[in-house]
Amino acid sequence: MVTCEVCHAKESREAMMDEIFRTAGKYVRVDHIPATVCIRCGEETFSRETAETIRLRVRGQAKPAKSIALEVFEFTHASKI
Ligand SMILES: [Zn+2]
Numbered sequence: 001m002v003t004c005e006v007c008h009a010k011e012s013r014e015a016m017m018d019e020i021f022r023t024a025g026k027y028v029r030v031d032h033i034p035a036t037v038c039i040r041c042g043e044e045t046f047s048r049e050t051a052e053t054i055r056l057r058v059r060g061q062a063k064p065a066k067s068i069a070l071e072v073f074e075f076t077h078a079s080k081i
Contacts, residue, residue: 002036002045004038004040004041004043004045005043005045006038006041006043007038007040007041007043009038009039009040009041011038011039011040012036012037012038012039012045013036013037013039014034014035014036014037015034015035015036015037015044016032016033016034016035017032017033017034017035017037017044018030018031018032018033019033019044019054020070021054021058023058023059024059027070027072028058028064029068029070030054030057030058031065033046033050033054034046034047034050035050
């Protein structure tokens with residue numbers, strides 16, 4: 001049983017997540033990460049083993065499954081539309 005770090009709910013479900021990570025100045029997406037999702041607030045949590053596996057995949061020499069273009073938007077009050 002995992003207790004949510006955000007809202008301290010004890011109910012969660014298992015899910016597969018896609019997450020974007022930044023490493024060495026570039027962004028990479030890791031698909032199908034097994035995660036625990038809080039039923040109340042939706043906070044996603046990865047196990048330590050999962051986080052370590054992601055770190056090795058992203059920083060290691062593993063070959064990406066594919067490459068995609070990524071558009072980046074900045075959320076800032078200073079910019080005018
Ligand atoms: Zn929560």
